[in-house]
Amino acid sequence: MTRRTKEEAQKMIKSIAILLRNTTWKCGRVEKLIVNHLQSQIRKCERPRITIKEMLQHLKFSGKQKSEFLDAIKRLEKRQIIKIEGLP
Numbered sequence: 001m002t003r004r005t006k007e008e009a010q011k012m013i014k015s016i017a018i019l020l021r022n023t024t025w026k027c028g029r030v031e032k033l034i035v036n037h038l039q040s041q042i043r044k045c046e047r048p049r050i051t052i053k054e055m056l057q058h059l060k061f062s063g064k065q066k067s068e069f070l071d072a073i074k075r076l077e078k079r080q081i082i083k084i085e086g087l088p
Contacts, residue, residue, distance in 0.1 A: 004014040011086065012052060014068055018083040027081075033059060035081065049084040052084075 016084045019038040024031065037058065041050050052073065076082045 008072060012049070012084070013056065014053065015051050015086045016049050016051050017055065017073065018078075018085060019081075020083055021081050023081060027076075028072065030065075030068055031076055034069075034072060034076060038082065039086065049085075 017038065019035070019042065022039060024033070024035050027035065034055065036056055038048065038050060042048050046051070056066065056069060059069070073082070073084065077084050
């Protein structure tokens with residue numbers, strides 16, 4: 001894996017995650033937490049989107065876990081389960 005720069009990480013944290021497909025097949029623990037949190041947001045607020053910063057605060061990740069979280073977000077985007085949109 002390549003190391004992410006601080007600017008890339010900050011840009012990722014300020015963006016929005018949108019749930020495209022409701023599946024956790026072949027997903028790891030962190031990826032399942034992300035998809036389940038997005039599913040619960042749909043049930044509560046009927047909106048399939050949430051900022052990544054809100055998700056980090058709700059799931060209480062820090063340090064190495066935060067890095068794993070950002071990697072999981074990228075994997076989910078690569079598998080087209082979620083979509084990442086930058087804030088304007």
